[in-house]
Amino acid sequence: MAILKSLLATVTFVTLLALAQCNGAFARSHGMRKDELHARQLEAAKRYTIDNLIRSQQDDTSSSTSGIKNITFSNPLASQFYVDGSNLPLIDWDVGPSWAGLLPISNDPDETRKLFFWFFPPGPNGSLDDLIFWTNGGPGCSSLEGFLQENGPISWSYGQAQATQNQYSWTNLSSVLWVEQPVGTGFSQGIPSAQDEEDVASQLVGFLQQFLEVFSELKGKNFYLTGESYAGTYIPYIADYIYSHPTLLDLSLQGIWMGDRKYFVFIFLRLLNASLQL
Numbered sequence: 001m002a003i004l005k006s007l008l009a010t011v012t013f014v015t016l017l018a019l020a021q022c023n024g025a026f027a028r029s030h031g032m033r034k035d036e037l038h039a040r041q042l043e044a045a046k047r048y049t050i051d052n053l054i055r056s057q058q059d060d061t062s063s064s065t066s067g068i069k070n071i072t073f074s075n076p077l078a079s080q081f082y083v084d085g086s087n088l089p090l091i092d093w094d095v096g097p098s099w100a101g102l103l104p105i106s107n108d109p110d111e112t113r114k115l116f117f118w119f120f121p122p123g124p125n126g127s128l129d130d131l132i133f134w135t136n137g138g139p140g141c142s143s144l145e146g147f148l149q150e151n152g153p154i155s156w157s158y159g160q161a162q163a164t165q166n167q168y169s170w171t172n173l174s175s176v177l178w179v180e181q182p183v184g185t186g187f188s189q190g191i192p193s194a195q196d197e198e199d200v201a202s203q204l205v206g207f208l209q210q211f212l213e214v215f216s217e218l219k220g221k222n223f224y225l226t227g228e229s230y231a232g233t234y235i236p237y238i239a240d241y242i243y244s245h246p247t248l249l250d251l252s253l254q255g256i257w258m259g260d261r262k263y264f265v266f267i268f269l270r271l272l273n274a275s276l277q278l
């Protein structure tokens, strides 16, 4: 037991060291010192203060003053995807309106490959100008993991007997679109055909085109690609695909965000496994 403890301590130390080096390398590769990076992060955070958001909301005549942003979709197809948030099984509060379902990855009438999505409009303090896309990694991890355990309005994490409201849902500030991709992931349908990351990117853009036809009020929004873990591989390819095909998508790509809360655990388990086998 003592051996295991000291092993764990060593592994933890090595892991922390590795992470510290990664962070340093990131800042260095961008020609920025740590304090410069922090100053820039603070500056960016200021743009999202609640005061600013409320000011922009007051100029926004389409929003109601209480409750979820009043977004309505003119395409009658949209109503087929409507989810009544007051009546979700096992959820004992009103999550608000949202839209979920399957849409194909191309406009081919015989298309059999479909991605599963769940779209939420922003809460009363949020902005209707933005649309955040989220995908989990894997490859092959369900994006409902992010939706239900990390950044969505519902928290149902490990060890919770019952779902609770997530006070820090990204939907407080922005519209968010969770997508189960690529084909083969989660509730998506069809036979996977992607051979590489570029295929994955082009299929996702195909899906987004179909999505914007149904939810056309979202056209032209400021668009942010986000995800975690292996999504760190998907996202740069998707961003590159959107940039190299500027006419395909009626969205204004403004930024990407990649996080990896599992990075630590992953290295930790790998090292622990290696140590125990010695």
Ligand SMILES: *[C@@H]1O[C@H](CO)[C@@H](O)[C@H](O)[C@H]1NC(C)=O
Binding pocket: 063, 064, 070, 072
């Ligand atoms: C939402 O918008 C619709 C029309 O687009 C309007 O009829 C309805 O009253 C609005 N609801 C709120 C709460 O503002």
Ligand SMILES: *[C@@H]1O[C@H](CO)[C@@H](O)[C@H](O)[C@H]1NC(C)=O
Binding pocket: 050, 123, 124, 125, 172
């Ligand atoms: C919106 O912001 C106001 C002012 O900060 C705060 O009092 C209120 O609780 C916020 N509402 C929600 C739903 O976040």
Ligand SMILES: *[C@@H]1O[C@H](CO)[C@@H](O)[C@H](O)[C@H]1NC(C)=O
Binding pocket: 123, 166, 167, 168, 169, 172
């Ligand atoms: C997010 O919105 C919920 C209501 O939808 C509110 O209770 C919560 O306080 C908000 N969180 C923050 C950090 O403002």
